[in-house]
């Protein structure tokens with residue numbers, strides 16, 4: 001079986017995902033979710049020509065006055081009556097201008113004596129210190145596209161657009177299965193031959209900031225029967241994820257158990273290092289992802305496949321991690337037939353590759369704050385060369 005390029009495997013994985021129903025949430029629960037539909041403004045902002053400053057509303061054409069100050073306009077107060085010629089209106093930030101006024105003189109540049117206003121300072125151009133009605137956005141305007149990530153700024157915009165609740169993508173349910181006879185739960189005694197199972201805790205932590213519900217199904221021994229039963233128990237989840245047992249050894253049962261449980265394999269073995277044995281398919285209505293057991297391989301494949309799949313199912317239009325570039329501070333050797341995802345860290349001078357790139361090297365992973373992406377068959381790189389990096393949250 002030839003190795004599948006990463007981008008092709010990512011596209012095939014997302015294509016396996018069923019469309020889950022959206023939900024309507026109050027604004028207070030929308031942060032961190034993705035919009036299921038576009039958001040259209042139900043009102044214009046500003047709703048009228050508003051003052052941007054505390055001062056006096058005047059007609060610029062009447063400069064330099066003087067003006068008799070007659071009314072007052074404050075945010076939340078009554079809309080002032082139209083302004084007769086030669087008159088000005090006391091006005092405060094956020095308040096509507098009376099009809100006829102077009103400019104605001106700030107109070108620091110005004111002298112008022114017996115309700116007569118004289119300007120101080122330079123002449124004002126018409127419209128100065130005024131926010132025109134609808135200049136931010138207008139009723140009916142599209143404010144946010146479907147698939148947009150809802151952060152603080154987008155929530156503020158939707159609220160100002162007149163919304164109190166938004167349609168957002170769902171929270172996929174993710175079942176985690178760890179496989180391996182050697183594994184014991186976190187914190188349990190580790191007699192010789194045993195190993196603390198770190199992958200489920202790691203992946204749950206990676207999913208922690210995403211809208212999804214994680215169900216840890218525990219540790220399953222390396223047996224066809226046990227793994228088949230574990231997969232059957234996980235049906236009902238939207239994503240079933242296993243780690244370990246994905247390779248070709250006599251104790252790697254994930255692929256055969258997946259097929260025995262009725263799963264349909266879509267792909268296996270990716271042109272990447274680490275992470276080659278990754279597999280994906282569907283089991284009932286669920287998407288299945290079988291990650292390699294090595295902690296670093298599981299981390300890198302979760303970053304490139306699991307997290308985008310969760311974001312996609314949760315409604316993200318742009319589910320893949322952002323990359324950027326940085327100069328190398330250390331040279332790198334040529335790459336082989338797979339794309340390399342090297343553990344690395346950044347400092348003021350650029351990005352440095354961590355010495356140990358073993359896919360079981362948890363200590364090195366713990367030091368990394370980014371991955372360097374090096375395509376297959378890349379030539380050696382020198383210090384100072386720009387490389388693509390994928391920052392880790």
Ligand SMILES: Nc1nc2c(c(=O)[nH]1)N[C@H]1C(S)=C(S)[C@@H](COP(=O)(O)OP(=O)(O)OC[C@H]3O[C@@H](n4cnc5c(N)ncnc54)[C@H](O)[C@@H]3O)O[C@H]1N2
Pocket residue numbers: 178179180182183195196197198199200243244245246247248249252274275276277291292293294295297359360
């Ligand atoms: N003959 C070949 N051998 C291997 C190949 C290959 O192509 N031909 N691929 C290698 C690659 S690449 C990887 S990656 C590993 C992945 O193997 P598996 O997915 O089958 O993983 P396991 O053998 O079950 O475990 C590998 C390693 O990781 C430890 N592990 C497993 N689960 C956990 C966990 N939950 N927490 C912490 N550590 C875990 C396990 O004890 C092993 O040490 O296969 C290569 N072999």
Ligand code: MOO
Pocket residue numbers: 272273274275276277292294297359
């Ligand atoms: O792909 Mo494995 O993850 O190279 O060690």
